[in-house]
Amino acid sequence: MQFQNNKLARKLNNEKDYSTEQKIKEAARTLFTQKGFAETKTREIAEKSGINLALMNYYFRSKQKLYDIIMEENMASFKQGISDLFGRTDLDAYQKIERLANYYIDEFIAHRDLPMFIVSTIYSSTEMDFVNNEQDMISKSRKVFVNQIKDLIAQKKIKPIHPAHVISNLIGLIIFPFMIGPLLKKRAQINEKEFVELMMERRQLIPVWIKSMLEK
Amino acid sequence: MQFQNNKLARKLNNEKDYSTEQKIKEAARTLFTQKGFAETKTREIAEKSGINLALMNYYFRSKQKLYDIIMEENMASFKQGISDLFGRTDLDAYQKIERLANYYIDEFIAHRDLPMFIVSTIYSSTEMDFVNNEQDMISKSRKVFVNQIKDLIAQKKIKPIHPAHVISNLIGLIIFPFMIGPLLKKRAQINEKEFVELMMERRQLIPVWIKSMLEK
DNA sequence: GTCTATAGACGGATAGAC
DNA sequence: GTCTATCCGTCTATAGAC
Numbered sequence: 001m002q003f004q005n006n007k008l009a010r011k012l013n014n015e016k017d018y019s020t021e022q023k024i025k026e027a028a029r030t031l032f033t034q035k036g037f038a039e040t041k042t043r044e045i046a047e048k049s050g051i052n053l054a055l056m057n058y059y060f061r062s063k064q065k066l067y068d069i070i071m072e073e074n075m076a077s078f079k080q081g082i083s084d085l086f087g088r089t090d091l092d093a094y095q096k097i098e099r100l101a102n103y104y105i106d107e108f109i110a111h112r113d114l115p116m117f118i119v120s121t122i123y124s125s126t127e128m129d130f131v132n133n134e135q136d137m138i139s140k141s142r143k144v145f146v147n148q149i150k151d152l153i154a155q156k157k158i159k160p161i162h163p164a165h166v167i168s169n170l171i172g173l174i175i176f177p178f179m180i181g182p183l184l185k186k187r188a189q190i191n192e193k194e195f196v197e198l199m200m201e202r203r204q205l206i207p208v209w210i211k212s213m214l215e216k
Numbered sequence: 217m218q219f220q221n222n223k224l225a226r227k228l229n230n231e232k233d234y235s236t237e238q239k240i241k242e243a244a245r246t247l248f249t250q251k252g253f254a255e256t257k258t259r260e261i262a263e264k265s266g267i268n269l270a271l272m273n274y275y276f277r278s279k280q281k282l283y284d285i286i287m288e289e290n291m292a293s294f295k296q297g298i299s300d301l302f303g304r305t306d307l308d309a310y311q312k313i314e315r316l317a318n319y320y321i322d323e324f325i326a327h328r329d330l331p332m333f334i335v336s337t338i339y340s341s342t343e344m345d346f347v348n349n350e351q352d353m354i355s356k357s358r359k360v361f362v363n364q365i366k367d368l369i370a371q372k373k374i375k376p377i378h379p380a381h382v383i384s385n386l387i388g389l390i391i392f393p394f395m396i397g398p399l400l401k402k403r404a405q406i407n408e409k410e411f412v413e414l415m416m417e418r419r420q421l422i423p424v425w426i427k428s429m430l431e432k
Numbered sequence: 433g434t435c436t437a438t439a440g441a442c443g444g445a446t447a448g449a450c
Numbered sequence: 451g452t453c454t455a456t457c458c459g460t461c462t463a464t465a466g467a468c
Contacts, residue, residue: 020433034340038254042462052435057463059433116339122399123332124250142403162414164404165421172392177384183338187358188380198378205381212428236451258444268453273445275451 021059023049028056029070033113037067071121077107078118079138087141093148094207101174101206105199108178115178152214161213169213173206237275239265245286249329252336253283287337293327294334295354303357309364310423317390317422321415324394331394368430377429385429389422 027049031040042063046053060066085091085099108115146163153160177184177199184190190198243265247256258279262269276282297319301312324331362379369376393400393415400406406414 036252036255039252041460043460053462054436054464055434061463063462116336119395120332120336123395123397161421162417164400164406164414165418167404168393168396168400169389169425171396172388173385176388176392179335179339180384180387181339184380184384188383190380198380201378202381205377208432209385209425209429212432213425216424216428257442259442269444270446270454271452277445279444 020051020055024051024056024059024066025070028066029074030113032067032070033074033117037063074114074117075121077111078114083138083141085141086138086145089144093145093152094211096145096148097170097210098203098207100170101203104174105203108175109196109199112178112181115175119175119179149214156214156216158216166210166213170206170210173202173209177202236267236271240267240272240275240282241286244282245290246329248283248286249290249333253279290330290333291337293323294330299354299357301357302354302361305360309361309368310427312361312364313386313426314419314423316386317419320390321419324391325412325415328394328397331391335391335395365430372430372432374432382426382429386422386426389418389425393418 024045028040028045031044031048042056043053045056045066056063056066060069081103082100085096085103088096091099146167149163149166153163153166181195184198185192185195240261244256244261247260247264258272259269261272261282272279272282276285298316301307301315301319304312307315362383365379365382369379369382397411400414401408401411
């Protein structure tokens, strides 16, 4: 197919893809992640991307199909990199935590909608791929990481805690502040620039906090 | 009005209200908090509550009005108790944190949809009452608490941190695990009973964790 | 590939009988 | 108070011209 070849050619040349298809996807991604499926109207997508309403169906057959593709990509972007990192045996747990915090805090600063999207996806989809695919690559390497955590817990002098606490706290400390960003800005009188600075600070702080949870 | 008196009578007798009005609200609360406004259809509410479609409009005039009432109630249930607690001067910060953890963890175990609802409300509503009402009662007493936190930070030997980190971590440690409950159950092979036990453990753990963040 | 026009389904709301 | 029937606006999706 002609247009497939064009796409491939652009990709090989590392050119940005400003095709109609891409414009639709960009607009749709913003709207879907911000407002969800039902709240987002096809007319909005068309308007925001500056294309004709009918073209959305031409390229993606239906709103649902477009949504599925975008959510798939969002999740891929979220997962990307975890697998490699978690599986490594040359890094200890704290080094992994530090890299994890660095990677995702940067990612979330750049894509503000992602945190809320990821968490509500996890929350509302017991059935979903993302939660279920226990046979995928991440699963194996995740176990390496969790075992490292378990080892640290086993070394605790008093009161060992369940690894789920540590995992949950780790994810929460990274992702949660982004979800209450509006509240922090309003109540703590923080502006956008300060908010980003605070999040950057956390890249160093989170490993320290997790360490103190594990070493008492 | 006759039906108002009936309502009152039931309330005075501490009887559960199984009126049609109540059945609609119960069904709608679940659907709205789980799926949001647009995603929830009036026909679903009717079906789930076993009532006729037209009755929703009879009692609440419109879907929007019903939504507003429910969200108001959700928020009230969330806010309830904070104001009193935060304003007290006979309790130190750690005692307040402990009571806060106790109160909300119990609340969230009983109402599983609340965490996700609260956070997405905060997230998506810079304009909303809940975030904006800086003149309300909670605001004043919140300041008492935040000042207590600031005092503790000031006592830190090295590297004082921004109070926003502490507040954000505190809220996150309490509420976040409920949002990734499905993930924990799936990945950490935790069943419902164990999940509740883990959450109960956190009532003691969170104050300790916050303490260690503040005392290093 | 892109556009206009419109078909066709869906969902919120109400009229009116009981 | 509760029900059936239905109206009507909104939205997705497609037919068909260019």
